[in-house]
Amino acid sequence: MKAPAVARLYEVLAARYGPQGWWPLAGRAGRLGFDGRGYHPGVYRVPGPRERFEVAAGAVLTQNTSWGNAEAALRALLAAGLLSPGALLDCSPQRLARLIRPSGYYNQKARKLRGLAVYLEGLASGRAQAPTREALLALWGLGPETADSILLYAWHRPVCVVDAFTRRLLRRLDWIEGREGYEELAALCSRGLAVEVPVYQEFHALVVRHAKEHCRAAPECRGCPLAGRLCRAASAPGLGTRP
DNA sequence: GCCCAGGAGCATA
DNA sequence: TATGCTCATGGG
Numbered sequence: 001m002k003a004p005a006v007a008r009l010y011e012v013l014a015a016r017y018g019p020q021g022w023w024p025l026a027g028r029a030g031r032l033g034f035d036g037r038g039y040h041p042g043v044y045r046v047p048g049p050r051e052r053f054e055v056a057a058g059a060v061l062t063q064n065t066s067w068g069n070a071e072a073a074l075r076a077l078l079a080a081g082l083l084s085p086g087a088l089l090d091c092s093p094q095r096l097a098r099l100i101r102p103s104g105y106y107n108q109k110a111r112k113l114r115g116l117a118v119y120l121e122g123l124a125s126g127r128a129q130a131p132t133r134e135a136l137l138a139l140w141g142l143g144p145e146t147a148d149s150i151l152l153y154a155w156h157r158p159v160c161v162v163d164a165f166t167r168r169l170l171r172r173l174d175w176i177e178g179r180e181g182y183e184e185l186a187a188l189c190s191r192g193l194a195v196e197v198p199v200y201q202e203f204h205a206l207v208v209r210h211a212k213e214h215c216r217a218a219p220e221c222r223g224c225p226l227a228g229r230l231c232r233a234a235s236a237p238g239l240g241t242r243p
Numbered sequence: 244g245c246c247c248a249g250g251a252g253c254a255t256a
Numbered sequence: 257t258a259t260g261c262t263c264a265t266g267g268g
Contacts (some may be wrong), residue, residue, distance in 0.1 A: 065264085065266090068266080069265060072265095100266060103264090104264040105262095105264055106263095106265080
């Protein structure tokens with residue numbers, strides 16, 4: 001496991017793709033890292049309550065699901081006026097499940113959203129403290145990736161998010177064996193990065209961007225910024241396209 | 244038709 | 257602890 005190389009990976013991806021400004025929002029067709037005029041790295045707006053809930057709901061809806069499908073569900077919730085904990089809890093589980101149907105697993109995700117809404121509403125009516133990782137993980141249906149996405153993007157807590165794309169990329173780079181647990185991979189990433197919220201946010205967003213453009217399930221190694229520098233997968237048998 | 248997509252819970256060995 | 261099954265829609 002090569003933590004220092006993670007810093008290099010971040011540099012190369014950032015140079016290729018530029019600032020990503022995550023998390024994506026369905027509400028006003030934007031991204032959290034952008035304001036109305038443009039992108040301001042290092043000046044990241046702290047999300048307001050409505051955006052926080054949209055991020056949290058989106059993190060649940062995109063579980064094992066393409067963002068496009070999750071966004072369709074998010075737009076349905078927005079159109080129904082349900083993008084707040086209170087409004088969502090006033091909606092029947094059946095109607096909620098119907099609205100988020102495009103995201104798949106809609107019965108499970110409806111239950112997850114309700115549990116999340118109960119918790120966040122309790123937070124808001126209390127002393128408005130930030131959610132804790134432990135409390136999020138204790139909710140039914142929230143695992144480490146979903147919890148960390150919420151903490152990092154909605155509450156700007158410096159935690160590394162590891163997803164299937166991250167795992168696949170690190171595996172193709174041959175930096176991991178592939179069976180490591182979530183916490184181990186998160187530790188690996190965080191050791192190589194400055195402990196700063198924008199860096200963690202951008203790193204995760206860049207990995208997803210790269211995984212969608214090049215490091216796909218069926219690799220597209222032509223034009224890959226890592227090929228021949230950090231990654232040798234293109235020359236591995238059965239992987240990628242040779243130049 | 245098949246594969247894939249920002250996972251997580253649960254049963255079983 | 258680790259592996260396999262389940263949940264489900266929509267785009268390529």
